[in-house]
Amino acid sequence: DAGVTQSPTHLIKTRGQQVTLRCSPKSGHDTVSWYQQALGQGPQFIFQYYEEEERQRGNFPDRFSGHQFPNYSSELNVNALLLGDSALYLCASRPQSLVSEKLFFGSGTQLSVL
């Protein structure tokens, strides 16, 4: 049973560029969340997708957007990259039907903005 898979593993971009990160949730999971983890910090919630719609959003600007596909996979898009966007981007999934907040995380995409 594959867990949460993310691609790519590492990415280098320059300021002002746009980036798309991808996530496939754990089998049986239909809810996907994205988190940003800066070096030495805990993950910060960006947003959550369920039934192809953004359901909750953390304190992130509109430059951060997402999408969920019918097969439950998801994309995170970041426009007009800033140096401060350099971080590990984590995708997490869970089944919406369970009354539980247990999230399972992928290994992340390490984004470096130069």
Place this chain on the structure above:
Amino acid sequence: QKEVEQDPGPLSVPEGAIVSLNCTYSNSAFQYFMWYRQYSRKGPELLMYTYSSGNKEDGRFTAQVDKSSKYISLFIRDSQPSDSATYLCAMTGGADGLTFGKGTHLIIQP
């Protein structure tokens, strides 16, 4: 004041010792409490999950939640070098994303 406070360490203990990790929080709406283990730049791995107050034990790990004091703890018995990692506390009221602490860097000395 941050919503969740966690001492970043590092915390260094000898192999076999009992490890105590903790977090304090300020948001009374938090109902679900979790501990994650994270190895160097990998994704967090769920260790313990507790709803509301009380204790929960799983093998060498015990999680405690005291909602009256807004204080949660993770105890690791018979610590092993493989337990060396960053331990993150996380919590939520249920309707939004998880709020994490900074993480405590734990080192178990052989």
